[in-house]
Amino acid sequence: MHKWILYVITGFCLFLSSYNCQASEPNDTEFGIICVPAANLRETPSHKAEMCDQEIMGYTVKLLKHQENWYQVQTENKYTGWMTDTSFFKADRAKLAQWQASDKVRAVKVLATVYSKPDVLSRPITHVTMNALLKKIKTQIGGWVKVETPDGRNGFMKSEDCVDAVKIQMSKEQLAKSIIETAKTMMGVSYLWGGRSSIACDCSGYTSTVFRANGIMIGRDSRMQAVEGAKVDYKDDFSNVRPGDLLFFGEKKISHVAISLGGKDYIHQSGDVHINSFDPNTQNYNEKNHKKLKAVRRFF
Numbered sequence: 001m002h003k004w005i006l007y008v009i010t011g012f013c014l015f016l017s018s019y020n021c022q023a024s025e026p027n028d029t030e031f032g033i034i035c036v037p038a039a040n041l042r043e044t045p046s047h048k049a050e051m052c053d054q055e056i057m058g059y060t061v062k063l064l065k066h067q068e069n070w071y072q073v074q075t076e077n078k079y080t081g082w083m084t085d086t087s088f089f090k091a092d093r094a095k096l097a098q099w100q101a102s103d104k105v106r107a108v109k110v111l112a113t114v115y116s117k118p119d120v121l122s123r124p125i126t127h128v129t130m131n132a133l134l135k136k137i138k139t140q141i142g143g144w145v146k147v148e149t150p151d152g153r154n155g156f157m158k159s160e161d162c163v164d165a166v167k168i169q170m171s172k173e174q175l176a177k178s179i180i181e182t183a184k185t186m187m188g189v190s191y192l193w194g195g196r197s198s199i200a201c202d203c204s205g206y207t208s209t210v211f212r213a214n215g216i217m218i219g220r221d222s223r224m225q226a227v228e229g230a231k232v233d234y235k236d237d238f239s240n241v242r243p244g245d246l247l248f249f250g251e252k253k254i255s256h257v258a259i260s261l262g263g264k265d266y267i268h269q270s271g272d273v274h275i276n277s278f279d280p281n282t283q284n285y286n287e288k289n290h291k292k293l294k295a296v297r298r299f300f
Contacts, residue, residue, distance in 0.1 A: 030063040031096045032073060032088030033150035037127050038197040039088065041081035045070035051194035053079045053220060054205070057126075058104065058133025058150060060096060061088060077208075077220040089151040099135075104165040105145055105157065107132040108213070110185055110198045112162070114155035118144035125155035130186075130198035131212050133165055168215030175214060175300050176244040180267075182213045183259050189273045196220070206269035207246060207257050216299055222248060222257040229297035238264045238278055241296055249292040256289075260296070 034055050041053040045067050053075060055061060061073035061083070070082045091099065107128045116123040118140050126149060128134070134157070137146040143159045170178060186198055186206065196205035204222045211218050219225045226248045234241050241247075243262040248254045258268030264278040276286040278293075 031091045031093070032061045032063055032071065032083070033091055033096070033099055034059050034061065034087060035089045035149055035151040036087050037129055037132070038195075038199070039083050041073070041075065041079060041083055041194070043081060045072075045082040049082070051192075052081050053077070053194055054196040056129050056132050056197050060091075060099075063090070075220075079220055099150065103136040104133045105136045105147060105162040106165040107134075107157075107162050109161045110189065112157060114147060114149070114153075114157055116155055118142060118146075118156040120158075122156075125149070125153050128157075130182075130209060134162075136164070170214075172300055176242060176262075179210060179214050179244040179259065180261060183210045183267050183273075186210070186273045187267075187275075189269070191269055191271050201269055203257050203269045206273060207259055210259060211299070218299065223254045225257055226254045226295055226297065229299040232296040232298050234296045242298065244298075244300065246297045246299065247293060248295040248297065249289055250294050251292060254294060256292070258289075 034057050036057065038054045038056050040051050041055065042049040042051055055075050059076055061075050063071050063073055064080070065072040069085050071085055072080065073083050074080045107130055110130055112128050114125040114128060114134070116125055134147040134149055137148055137154065139145050139159070140156065144156045145159055145162060146154065147157050148154050189198065190200050191202060192200035193202055194205070195201040196209060198209055201209060204220060204225060207225065208218050208220060218228055225246060229246065232241065232245060241260050241263060243260060245260040247258045247260055247266055249256040249258070256268070256270070258266040260266050261275065265275060266277070267273065267275045276284050276289060278290050279285055280287070
């Protein structure tokens with residue numbers, strides 16, 4: 001009897017050991033700094049699993065659990081999911097603090113390239129999407145900036161493709177204009193469920209990308225965004241809806257979001273990024289969206 005109990009206990013201990021190898025918990029000080037253009041966040045540790053979010057180069061995630069070459073992570077937006085270990089550069093608190101304190105540039109183009117030399121004919125090091133963060137090494141003569149990726153690769157970006165990553169300060173009028181300009185640069189970008197980059201995104205990924213590019217951090221999905229900002233009691237003719245206001249649509253619950261261009265026109269990601277209108281007399285009138293409009297929120 002005692003020998004049988006010993007076998008049971010030994011087997012249970014081996015099971016626990018095997019389980020911990022499959023899904024171990026990283027040290028509390030472990031973080032990841034995204035080092036690929038867009039890191040996919042999936043519901044489970046499998047490439048076949050549904051993608052629930054993305055994070056882009058230079059932003060950080062908290063490492064929660066480890067399973068083979070997958071990590072369960074939490075993004076800065078508090079989304080939790082699984083990423084491959086090649087998506088990020090592992091960092092403890094000291095390395096994370098160094099990265100956060102370093103001078104950085106922020107990509108401003110929908111898609112930009114980091115080259116091995118200050119020459120567009122040189123070998124690409126990586127591509128980066130809008131809002132990507134890279135360490136700034138120095139400004140080069142001839143319109144180039146020497147940069148470093150989070151995992152230590154050095155290269156060169158065109159000066160016109162990036163700006164210093166500093167706090168954005170603009171008047172409300174300037175901010176509204178900048179948001180609309182940013183939104184329009186992504187015209188035609190294709191739809192991707194769970195996407196949150198400037199080259200492929202879903203509707204809330206689009207609005208959060210545009211707002212992030214202008215220094216405003218908003219929730220990840222449309223339902224989060226719909227309870228942020230200030231409510232706008234919009235008029236039937238939309239005369240009090242301003243450029244940069246967010247429009248929320250749905251039936252029983254919020255399921256879609258768009259950026260107002262002011263008045264009756266708006267831009268949104270629906271199949272691709274394009275402009276529609278609430279004006280029945282226009283060619284781009286969308287009756288379905290008009291009927292589903294639930295709320296308007298103002299963020300600045």
